[in-house]
Amino acid sequence: MADHGYSLILEHPADGVALLRFADAGRANQLCWAAVDEMADLLAQCLESGVRVVVLASDLEGHWLEHAWLTDLDHGLGGEPTTSSGSGWYRVMRELSQAPLVSIAAISGDTCGGGCEIGWACDLRIAETQARFAQPEIRLGIPPGVGGVSRLSSLVGRSLASEMVLGGRWTSAQRLFEAGALNRLVDRGAALPAAIEWASELAQLPAAALAACKQGLAAAPELPLSEALTNEQSIFQLTASDTQSRAQIQAQQRFYDAGGTTAECFDDSN
Structure with missing residues (x-):
């Protein structure tokens, strides 16, 4: 596999629990297509191996999952070489929807665009108070494409979703928690341990x-x-x-x- 400068690490911190940690310091956690394709593969692996709960986390300070790496997006639209096929965006969403696997987003930093959309597709979301969220696609001349309209609307209602999608600005974790998009709001540094503890509890249920x-x-x-x-x-x-x-x-x-x-x-x- 080619080295595209990111790391995706799959661990098993408890029985029935998988932890998927992502970092791409060179792109500030913007998601190249190779990373998303590999993420989809690892989620499928979790399902096949009988994992009950998966936690999605970031190893890069200040960032959770950010938007698609725009070079891949631009090259894909123009028929130029990309880091991978890009089909992973749809496969990630499909794997997260599979009933045997419960997913928890441990959001420890800013997340936007496609990263937000992966978070909206998770079953549960824990965010740290300093985290910010945005659907900034409109500022690039495009709409959201993998849940930034539909899933976000179902979580927070049309008014807040319209504000985020039509304006493309940052929204605080506190506001999204109050709107119902986040299950838990925790202090800085607490998202991952809280998510693993919750995942461990869920994995013990029938x-x-x-x-x-x-x-x-x-x-x-x-x-x-x-x-x-x-x-x-x-x-x-x-x-x-x-x-x-x-x-x-x-x-x-x-x-x-x-x-x-x-x-x-x-x-x-x-």
């Missing part, structure tokens, strides 16, 4: 149920309520009849029969 919940969450916004409810019930019936799920149900009832309570079982402090 695998079939975790995948089923993601499947239902993904389908619900696309369907009328009646169809979404029917789909949810179908997913429930299929999952609940699984031998492992029934064993979990029976174990939980034994806990209650022995005097246990829901407060004890589901308390975050336990």
Whole structure:
């Protein structure tokens, strides 16, 4: 594989958890097409190896994933040589949508354009307070192309999405947290450890149920309520009849029969 000046490192910090760390100091974490293609390959590898939760992180101070490297974009549009095919943009989004794999974006710095769009495609997002977000495509004379309109709108609503997409300016992590685009807002340096801790907790949950919940969450916004409810019930019936799920149900009832309570079982402090 050619050396394009970036690093993508795949680690396994806990059982069922993968950590994918990216850095490209020469491009300030702008994503060349080779990097995105390799990211897609590594996400597919996570799925194939049975990883339950993947964390996407940056090794470059001040930056998470930034926009596409414009040289690749320009050359691709002009039929000139690029670092890779560029199909990785669509493959990354596809792999992140797969039900068996839950994804957490550990956002430790600025992110914009295609980097933001990868973040919007993740299931969960933790951001540090100093991080900034932008969909700056309009300032390049183009619109967003892989979720900067559709996914962002579904996360924050049309008003804020319109402001970001039509203006192309930076938006603070605090504002996006308040709008619902971020699940957690943490201090500088805390995004990655918080994401790994959360991923480790999720990876210990019943695998079939975790995948089923993601499947239902993904389908619900696309369907009328009646169809979404029917789909949810179908997913429930299929999952609940699984031998492992029934064993979990029976174990939980034994806990209650022995005097246990829901407060004890589901308390975050336990």
